[in-house]
Amino acid sequence: MAKVVLEDLIKEYRGDSKEPFRAVKKINLEIRDREFMVLVGPSGCGKSTSLRMIAGLEEITDGTISIGDRVVNNVLPKDRDIAMVFQNYALYPHMTVFDNMAFGLKLMKYPKAEIKKRVDDAADILGLQTMLDRKPKALSGGQRQRVAVGRAIVRKPKVFLFDEPLSNLDAKMRVQMRTEISKLHARLNATMIYVTHDQVEAMTMGDRICVMKDGNIMQVDEPLGLYNTPKNMFVAGFIGSPPMNFFHGRLEADGNALKFIEDNDGKPGFTVKLDDRLSRLGQSYAGKEIVFGVRPEDIADALSVSNPNPDSTISAKVEVSEPMGSETYIYLDTGGHSFTARVHSDHKFDIDESLKVCFDLEKAHLFDPKTENVIS
Secondary structure, rough: OOEEEEEEEEEEEEEOOOOOEEEEEEEEEEEEEEEEEEEEEEOOOOOOHHHEEEEHOOOOOOEEEEOOOOOOOOOOOOOOOOOOOOOOOOOOOOOHHHHHHHHHHHHHHOOOOHHOOOOOOOHHHOOOOOOOOOOOHHOOOOHHHHHHHHHHOOOOOOOOEEOOOOOOOHHHHHHHHHHHHHHHHHHOOOOEEEEEEHHHHHHHHEEEEEEEEEEEEEEEEOOHHHHOOEEEEEEEEEHOOOOOEEEEEEEEEEEOOOEEEEEEEEEEEOOOOOOOOHHHHHHHHOOOOEEEEEEEEHHHEHOOOOOHOOOEEEEEEEHHHHHHHHEEEEEEEOOOOOOOOOOOOEOOOOOOOEEEEEOHHHHEEEOOOOOOOOOO
16 A cells, blocks of 8 residues: 655646636645545535546646655556546446456456456455346446445555545435445555545544645544634534534623624624633634634533523524434524524424523634634
8 A cells, every 4th residue: 555645736727718727726635554535625626636636537737646655647547556436336337247347457467367366355345246247237326336346446556546436325325335435444454535525424434534625725634633623614614514603793801701792783692701711712802803613512402401601601592493313403593693503302492482502612613704714
């Protein structure tokens, strides 16, 4: 296996306009040897383009890509010692499962005995032993995706590349397949780079996650690092479901501490007295605008909390209640802004019900409204 290093990588597309469109903007990233790295972000962020440049399917505008100790900018895809699994499976419909998995090895003129051994081994790993004589039309979507993964496994490459491989599957099959791919990584102990727009896939599968936006890398960290210590509002809002709530307002002095005053279109909204940590972080923003961020699961129904802190408790009106089984999503309105709370489902919430909720300030964040970076 091998590490993959991207240095000052740029990808531009030139159209009719004088200025080229820059899809990837001078990114730097190191994928460690045997690591499962996930590239995640919304459509158009540059994640698939970056993956295709690693694979050699997109020409590099500038920068370098190294696989192992070799710069591969001018190396053909077939000579990069990588294997790619695509979103649409890309199976040959007239070939059996065995022949689909063996096709690349046959082109490389491997001996028949070696081809059979590798295909049998991959089929055993993926549970395809009884399907080797079938053609793709006789397989389910999940089975076809396993065949596509098997075709990559038999090559024993240095690096596996996955380009949104589960997006065509239904929700239940996606959960099953992401578990299988995670098990596969542990079994093969291979370097894998996985592209997805689904932050749940990213959080559950990646050793580390690279969050991208508009061709830039916003943050690279382990899943819980991204979740607990986001560097900016984009990462804080993208990672986590439902996303983090952001309240715009200002900070004012309150004795030795600070208080956050929500701004409802120019009118004062709720007020929360900050704890020592947030007061210390926001000291230089006293009297200035700021963004207060708190995740839905860090907002509790005050009735379910013993001795709720009045300094961090506010009133809101229920707009919508979504029972999810073990928990309930409540969409609330402060009078000017809507936000979401994720609470235990031990109470039924009615529309327009007045509710008191309290914030867990130990897990809240402050953001600069101009740079959108976290204040730390």
